[in-house]
Amino acid sequence: MHFFKHFLQQRRSLRRLTFYFAAIALVCLAFADIVISTRSPGHELWLMAKGLVTPRIEDSHQWLDAVIYTLTFSLQGVILAAGLGFVLSIFYHLAWVRVLGACLRSVHEVFWALIFIQIFGISTLAGVLAILLPFGGTIAKVYGEQLEESDPSPARALLPGGGTSISHFFYTRLPLAFHAMRNYTAYRMECAIRSSVVLGFIGLPTLGFHLETALRTGDYSSASALLLTLLALVYSLRFWFKAKWLWILVPAAFIARPLSAQWSAANLGQFLWDCVPGPIRQDWPLEKTLRWLLWLGEQIASGVWNTALLAQIVLVLTGIFALLGSTLNSSHFVAGMARSTGDGFLLILRSLPEYLLNFIGLIVLGPSMLPAIIAMTLHNGAIIGHLLGGHSDEIEPAAIPSGPLCRFAYYYVPTLYQRFLAYCFYRWEIIIRETAMLGILGIPTLGFYIDSAFEFLRFDVALILIAVSAGMTLSADYISRKLRHQFLKPDLRPAHGSQIQMAPLTFRNP
Template sequence: MLIEPVLREAGPRPGGGSRTRRWWTFVAALVVLGSVGAAVVGTLARGEPLARASGLRQVGEFFAAAARPELGLDFLDLTARAAATTLCFAGLGTALSLVLGVGGGVLASQTWWRLGARRGGLTRRGRWSWVGARGALVLPRGIHEVVWGLFLLSVLGIEPVVAVLAIAIPFGAITAKVFSEILDDVDRRPADALIAAGAGRTAAFAYGVLPAATGELTSYAFYRLDCAIRSATVLGLIGAGGLGFQLQLSFSALRYSEIWTLIYALILLSLLADTWGAAVRDRMATRAGRDRFVVGSVVLALAALPAAAWWVELDLAPLVDARSWALAGELLAASLPPTLGSGTAGAGGSGAGGVLGLVGLSLETLAMSVLAIVLAFLGGLLLAGPAARPPGRAPARSVVAAVVRLALVVLRAIPPPVWALVALFVFVPGILPGAVALGIYTAGVLGRLMAETIENLDRRPAGALRALGASGPQVFAYAVLPAAAPRFAGYGIYRWEVTIRETVIVGVVGGGGLGMLLQTQLALFDYGGAVTTIASLLALTVLVDVTGAGLRRAVR
């Protein structure tokens, strides 16, 4: 099943010496221990306890309200409308991101620039064009959709087009990168044959490359819709509307029953999108030729776009309004040159401002991401075994697997900012609530990926141990875990690279780090400082990506 094409490189491969593996293991252990120390020391240095016992009562009340959601007709109507708005934002944002992704993916693929070149190699012009296309994707891909949303809100105001663009811009760059990798994996010989027969590069690409990649491209497009629903919800928390906006209002008033009604609606949306996308991916992977369900799904998705635009009252006029462009110019002028900003000390809580404050918050953000992925990995590991569907007929195990898989859907359907708001009942603002929120959310993602890995393993070693009388935990420890460990490690490292980008979305609700600083700077109209903070986030992202690449090589 396709989850994320880029995850293919996370699988085990031969190579990687023991010395390199030991070196990277030492580095990883050092980073984890340093992050734990930073979280504890940073909190105690502010004179705050690590946790507030009084907050446990609020957490208990919050989860107790799950059994009694608000079911008044007026609120159910409000929830249904908010859910429809979130779904429409997600659909429109995904559609635009696919348009950007297809165009960018073609230009960022080596296949496009190699077609028609002598001996199938890259010419100097082709090489520079390819590098330029790949480089153009770095900035929009590295900036989280929440940051895009905050910027667009400042320029365009509270308009539906803000949510659509905030999803489409980063998703478009991510999709372009993934699409380019898919296109580069396609056998280029049919296209080369068309070139030799006199066809132009565009025709050869359209008839010799795209048909072979259409299945994987379509399957990834449905996966992005699932991601876009969560992103649309997060954007609602900063004022874009939909379920996220209603969640923010209900949290402000501590109306837990209303919160759970909204959460159930979000879970239902995510479950429907996940089930739909999985069905499309499974049929495309197992059935040759044109499948009616897949074709019908594509037609339905395209037909729903005009209805979605009508529902949210999408208006493109702000994009061409002279006042919007003038305001964008003013913001750009106010952002240059970048400054260290005035909010580093206040956001960090350490009393240090300037360069030291920015460095401290960057380290805090890095520590938050490390703690989050450690919590997520342990949680995913514990849930993956029960969530894996058993072979053959085992009714009891199948029921357990279905229940645990539903729990994983709940964990990843609720956006990290919502988990952060719950964690702030117990923890003071800083590393810990942000790490807990991201850890819970990412555990839902890793648990699913790990469960699917277990399902795809050779079942014979586990069966042999069971025949010898081994218990379930023993089978998992001695048969499943050794075989799946490289893949598990690869998934964990990849999700760490994603988590460092998502620290900003818990920061804007009080989760600490550079995200909290960015929210403060934008509230103070300190755009020069905001540019510096965004640059720091990008630098951290590159650092984690490079470190992750080294760790992946070590575990192969």
């Protein structure tokens, strides 16, 4: 009784905040569609296991081509996004720039690509734009916060009244944030490689293109070779993605795969015309329009409900997995080889496309939300776990020696909890975006209906649904900003929160 009284009195308590999120997730779990219906997965699992240990590259020319596309899409996308993000970040104090950035990043790469493929065909331009826009929005936010966070005293010393000239910016503000910005850009490159692989699933000629075909047709030996290639690319980044080599890497990327598009004004016009909602475009009678609205409303309601349900469950499970998983990359628990192995394990988990994890889950557990929940928890949990573990190196070892369990429960978690929540809040909007996207694999989140709309060339419906999904992401972003303001220490609040996203430890050798 006393406990509850105390609990209710703590207005700003993290315990209470955690309780609410966990309670919401539990309620969602009660409504979620979770069934295990497996009968004889053995055969397929055996084929998968056999494929995994016998990787085979069927056509080395095709493979090389896919590797080059994967690298050039991500390199071109990230470099251009860094440019776009940088320009936006200079004006990040303007509200409309912040809104623009938020809108750009609220739409998943896959959805951008589905739109651009309609306009530019299956082309390099479509792929690069699909990475450039959402990444530009994200980078603008992080660069902007990094600049805001930098020490204002040099700028004030130079111009006491505060100035905003270009040279003022380059000499007093940029140098202070430059290091953090560089680290963050390196981290985005890893994300971009993953994204360009995912773009292959919808038709762009990257590794994902062949991976999807291999998985779809049960050719697990090829799938295994492509996965190993992906892991090697992500892991090797730390050795070759360096600022001093960019002057050659970037031109090489643009020469190897110049931006090109198959586009004509007529196609663009047709697409834009198709995006006008059907009732207006075809001048439907009222009755038919109402039926259409009802049909659309059902899809929105079902899509939003399932997306929210799934995302809230995944958010809490991700948190639990991240706390536990972070110990694999923390100097408080492991050292030397054990830590390298642990971090390598997290790297593999976060690099595996959710698509693959989801498919394995489907075979083993049967169709329901469960495979998607597991896939997203492992993926997002591994990312936060890696960052949190790395961050834990900065805190002092516990003063009183104790066993690992006690250390975890009474020292590690309490000390890192604020930081942990900051990471989770930051990841929340991303989880919502990914949940919506995963629908294209069959769970009835918004992506399922978006995919169906593209399938039947209903671009008007697709665009409306994409806007709804963007709205959900924006709301999560807004709520998490509010919560961070209210509950977290000043240095973890949004305006100063850049260190939680810049992930400087990502490229340090473990």
